[in-house]
Amino acid sequence: MIYIIIPVHNRKAYTQQCLASLYRQTYAYFTVVVVDDGSTDGTSAMIQAEFPEVVVLSGTGSLWWAGATNLGIQYALDRMPADADAFVLTLNDDTQVPPDYLTSLVHAWQNHKPCVVGSISVNIHQPDQLLYAGTRLNWFTARFTDLARTTYRNQLSQLKATNQHAIDSDSLPGRGMLIHRSVISTVGLFDAHHFPQYLADLDFSIRARRAGFPLWVSVNSLVYEHTETTGLSMDRARSWRSFWDSLFSVRSPVQLRIRYHFARLHAPNVPLFLMADLGRILGGYLVRRLRR
Structure with a gap:
């Protein structure tokens, strides 16, 4: 069943x-x-x-x-x-x-x-x-x-x-x-x-x-x-304000709270994972902005 x-x-x-x-x-x-x-x-x-x-x-x-x-x-x-x-x-x-x-x-x-x-x-x-x-x-x-x-x-x-x-x-x-x-x-x-x-x-x-x-x-x-x-798409360039809000929204896959808990529960080196993860999120956003 x-x-x-x-x-x-x-x-x-x-x-x-x-x-x-x-x-x-x-x-x-x-x-x-x-x-x-x-x-x-x-x-x-x-x-x-x-x-x-x-x-x-x-x-x-x-x-x-x-x-x-x-x-x-x-x-x-x-x-x-x-x-x-x-x-x-x-x-x-x-x-x-x-x-x-x-x-x-x-x-x-x-x-x-x-x-x-x-x-x-x-x-x-x-x-x-x-x-x-x-x-x-x-x-x-x-x-x-x-x-x-x-x-x-x-x-x-x-x-x-x-x-x-x-x-x-x-x-x-x-x-x-x-x-x-x-x-x-x-x-x-x-x-x-x-x-x-x-x-x-x-x-x-x-x-x-x-x-x-x-x-x-x-x-x-x-x-x-x-x-x-999809809720808050990260595949398109959005305003700075919208990107900032996404870091704190439960509807966002890049919410800082869930990224931190994911690293804390699974990553062997939490600070290293978080730095790389947040750097990738910010870098991806900047690239999409520049490509507009």
Whole structure:
């Protein structure tokens, strides 16, 4: 049984499309758990009307991604059979998946267990644009190498040409992460206290890897992403004020608080990691400003 956990907040149309894709799956043994964290756009009503089999849990709008995901995971843990393989799949509402998605994830897990399985992702508007295919982490230079870009030049066709079935990775994103119950029993839930919105997925996957669960990206498990829905994009040049605000916003992946906690919890040399990390953030911003 797979419990698919989807946190949502005021993105009814995306949620509807995501759920529709899940109910076209060839794999039948799954339950969808949507955690509606204070939506005001009728998301829960839409789900009740169109997808009555979906379990809807409610939040007040203060859970953020990690808290909402944990609420769904706890619901699943309380109902998982003790004598069978059971999984949690974390997924975002701004995604869609092909009919063989769940089947391919379970197949990848069976081939590499015990492990955690992630998904490759592409731009839903440009399906050959590869967005994710694994990462490499350098703890001394604070560099997160994106294999989709450096190895496959952001081309799905180039990845497929390698005939690989799985790619080992140093971390995994929460968008399409298949987690066996044994992993959660060993490493715990997502760290919603230190990483409410960003980096909770990286932190969890790194903890799982260090606990003895390798991380594999299943090449046959494809997620289509709506890239336009990302919270505060760091890929475009913005005003100094906007950049400054992003350093303190919970909606930003470069918030100083979460970068500090990530370094403190994982980096072998915290000051060195922080200097390199913040230098890369500031340098990247300056380069984007100069290119305008």
